[in-house]
Amino acid sequence: MKTLDQTSSLFWLLVSISVFVESLRLGIGTLKNPGMGFLTFGASGILGILSFVLFLKASFKKEEVKTAPLFTGQLWKRILFILIVLILYSRMMSVLGYLISTFLLMTALFWILERKKIVFVFVSSILTTLFTYFVFSKWLNCQFPDGLFGF
Amino acid sequence: MAQLPISGWSVRILRGKVGFFDNIIYGFQVTFQPINFLFCGIGVLVGTLVGVLPGIGPAGAMALLLPATFKFSPTSTLILLAGIYYGVQYGGSTTSILVNIPGEASSVITCLDGYQMARQGRAGPALGIAAWGSFIAGTIANMGLVLVAVPLARAALRFGPPEYFALMCTGLVIVTYLAQGSILKAIMMALVGIILGSIGLDIITGLPRFTFGINELTDGVGIIPLVMGLFGISEIFVNLEESLEREIFKTRIKNLWPSLKDWAQAKWAIVRGSIIGFLLGILPGGGAVIATFVAYAVEKKVAKEPQRFGKGAIEGVAAPESANNAAAGGSLIPLLSLGIPPNPIMAIFFSALIIHGIQPGPLLIKQHPDLFWGLVASLYLGNFLLLILNLPLISMWVKVLEIPYKLLFPLILLFCLIGAYSMNNVVFDLYVMIFFGVVGWIMRKFGYEGAPLILAYVLGPMLENALRQSLLISQGSFMIFITRPISAIALGIAFLLLLSNLFPYFKKQREKYEEFKE
Numbered sequence: 007m008k009t010l011d012q013t014s015s016l017f018w019l020l021v022s023i024s025v026f027v028e029s030l031r032l033g034i035g036t037l038k039n040p041g042m043g044f045l046t047f048g049a050s051g052i053l054g055i056l057s058f059v060l061f062l063k064a065s066f067k068k069e070e071v072k073t074a075p076l077f078t079g080q081l082w083k084r085i086l087f088i089l090i091v092l093i094l095y096s097r098m099m100s101v102l103g104y105l106i107s108t109f110l111l112m113t114a115l116f117w118i119l120e121r122k123k124i125v126f127v128f129v130s131s132i133l134t135t136l137f138t139y140f141v142f143s144k145w146l147n148c149q150f151p152d153g154l155f156g157f
Numbered sequence: 158m159a160q161l162p163i164s165g166w167s168v169r170i171l172r173g174k175v176g177f178f179d180n181i182i183y184g185f186q187v188t189f190q191p192i193n194f195l196f197c198g199i200g201v202l203v204g205t206l207v208g209v210l211p212g213i214g215p216a217g218a219m220a221l222l223l224p225a226t227f228k229f230s231p232t233s234t235l236i237l238l239a240g241i242y243y244g245v246q247y248g249g250s251t252t253s254i255l256v257n258i259p260g261e262a263s264s265v266i267t268c269l270d271g272y273q274m275a276r277q278g279r280a281g282p283a284l285g286i287a288a289w290g291s292f293i294a295g296t297i298a299n300m301g302l303v304l305v306a307v308p309l310a311r312a313a314l315r316f317g318p319p320e321y322f323a324l325m326c327t328g329l330v331i332v333t334y335l336a337q338g339s340i341l342k343a344i345m346m347a348l349v350g351i352i353l354g355s356i357g358l359d360i361i362t363g364l365p366r367f368t369f370g371i372n373e374l375t376d377g378v379g380i381i382p383l384v385m386g387l388f389g390i391s392e393i394f395v396n397l398e399e400s401l402e403r404e405i406f407k408t409r410i411k412n413l414w415p416s417l418k419d420w421a422q423a424k425w426a427i428v429r430g431s432i433i434g435f436l437l438g439i440l441p442g443g444g445a446v447i448a449t450f451v452a453y454a455v456e457k458k459v460a461k462e463p464q465r466f467g468k469g470a471i472e473g474v475a476a477p478e479s480a481n482n483a484a485a486g487g488s489l490i491p492l493l494s495l496g497i498p499p500n501p502i503m504a505i506f507f508s509a510l511i512i513h514g515i516q517p518g519p520l521l522i523k524q525h526p527d528l529f530w531g532l533v534a535s536l537y538l539g540n541f542l543l544l545i546l547n548l549p550l551i552s553m554w555v556k557v558l559e560i561p562y563k564l565l566f567p568l569i570l571l572f573c574l575i576g577a578y579s580m581n582n583v584v585f586d587l588y589v590m591i592f593f594g595v596v597g598w599i600m601r602k603f604g605y606e607g608a609p610l611i612l613a614y615v616l617g618p619m620l621e622n623a624l625r626q627s628l629l630i631s632q633g634s635f636m637i638f639i640t641r642p643i644s645a646i647a648l649g650i651a652f653l654l655l656l657s658n659l660f661p662y663f664k665k666q667r668e669k670y671e672e673f674k675e
Contacts, residue, residue, distance in 0.1 A: 014603040025352050031367050037633030042359045042366050045621040053348040085394050096587035115567035146225040148579040
């Protein structure tokens with residue numbers, strides 16, 4: 007936990023400095039007439055101090071340095087793959103439309119864990135896509151993008 | 158959506174000519190309208206399903222269904238959301254008892270004795286007392302809600318910006334104080350939440366800030382993608398890192414009606430759990446999770462044979478299950494009477510009200526009696542529906558538990574994507590959700606909690622508004638917060654809570670509490 011706290015506190019320290027500088031740029035105003043950056047100026051200032059305190063606390067903690075990596079085993083690669091798929095889906099949705107992009111997304115997601123059962127993957131993806139389309143678009147009137155193909 | 162006009166009924170309430178029972182009857186008239194009745198039923202069923210399934214919490218489920226409620230009235234929307242909330246509390250107990258895996262954080266403690274009861278062939282009475290305890294606690298909490306919310310709202314009409322600022326500060330301090338991990342980190346998360354909440358147009362000048370030139374950020378970061386990312390997506394990632402197989406304890410579920418002996422053992426546990434849950438539910442950040450831990454600890458303390466706990470004591474199921482349902486009712490009080498959401502779930506309620514054009518606060522009960530009393534009556538109805546629907550449906554929920562997670566997770570992910578997108582029909586919200594999904598996942602690894610962040614994010618703009626208004630009123634003097642009694646008391650409590658962390662006694666008590674939780 008010691009290394010984790012040191013790393014995270016430095017990250018928040020950087021965030022606080024950035025927000026602090028931006029708050030000053032926005033203008034903190036006066037006490038009689040607080041400006042746009044008034045609250046964030048205070049919040050980032052306290053965040054910076056607390057991040058520094060956390061860093062010091064972590065540094066002086068009598069604990070053995072954790073040597074195990076944060077992301078262990080093969081499973082985190084699965085998450086990375088899912089992340090890439092999700093970003094691609096967000097990018098392609100307005101281009102390909104809801105039906106095609108969702109079918110591709112579901113195929114990819116089902117495929118990650120059920121690689122051998124191709125028929126199952128395809129049938130599940132089609133059913134899920136159509137079911138959610140009719141429930142959310144037709145029944146609940148959600149406005150999904152049509153995409154280049156018009157559906 | 159346009160605000161509802163003040164009805165003749167509201168005028169009578171304003172003149173004080175309507176009694177308590179008239180209001181309740183009026184509430185039931187609202188709740189028994191077909192659409193509201195249907196929404197109540199759907200809410201408790203979806204809530205139970207969400208409670209049974211790991212990976213999508215109540216906040217995620219509410220966020221998902223919220224866009225679908227836009228064409229319905231705010232009353233129907235709130236009834237649906239409330240149904241989900243206490244349905245989740247009930248559903249979580251099923252997995253705790255039968256699988257030893259809590260569907261929700263508020264059912265973690267039920268695993269201790271519930272699962273042991275199931276192993277001893279007493280899954281039926283465990284599920285039965287959980288259902289009955291939830292029902293009784295829900296009823297007690299409803300009564301408390303009506304008794305406290307109405308006078309509190311009346312008193313809150315006298316509150317000005319300094320009082321609101323002080324109350325919100327105290328709320329945030331209590332949230333961080335009751336955080337499950339490090340208080341320091343919880344305060345840091347609350348500050349990050351305030352900064353996040355300030356993204357978008359400035360309330361007073363109308364100019365953009367922290368938008369980095371991104372047009373979509375001028376409306377701020379949406380609460381739905383934020384909540385779905387921090388709670389929904391990150392939970393999926395955490396689950397995906399672990400083994401996806403889980404073992405369901407095979408047992409015949411019989412005798413769902415607890416015996417007289419069971420009742421004798423559990424009755425006071427239910428009453429105590431209900432009271433503890435209700436009181437802790439009102440506190441900001443208290444919510445259902447802490448209520449269950451405290452209720453369990455109290456039962457163990459007052460028990461004649463505390464050694465029975467952890468080995469299948471029925472009080473160990475009755476108390477936390479009553480507490481989490483009562484907390485659900487109690488947490489509605491600050492929201493409906495003060496307009497201050499005490500936990501992330503209530504923040505979703507808050508957003509739902511705002512989206513439907515209703516300003517939560519002391520005037521809500523007077524201006525929207527149909528909403529308040531309809532919601533109160535729906536809580537009674539929902540608890541009753543949970544009891545009569547879920548006990549016979551337990552075998553169905555067990556079947557749901559048998560669905561492998563590898564089939565569930567793509568569906569949950571898709572629902573999260575649809576929920577985030579359909580709020581504003583903007584693809585940018587999907588990126589926001591994915592981003593906060595990763596942030597939430599990393600935050601968990603680094604020991605940071607999402608709850609203080611969400612609450613501060615919602616309270617941030619209100620807090621800023623109240624602070625700036627107070628300083629304008631006082632001509633820049635901070636003494637305005639000290640000279641007004643309510644704000645002075647509220648800030649005094651916040652200060653003492655922060656200070657208490659420095660005293661060894663309180664530190665020790667907190668360490669004990671953390672040890673107990675582990």
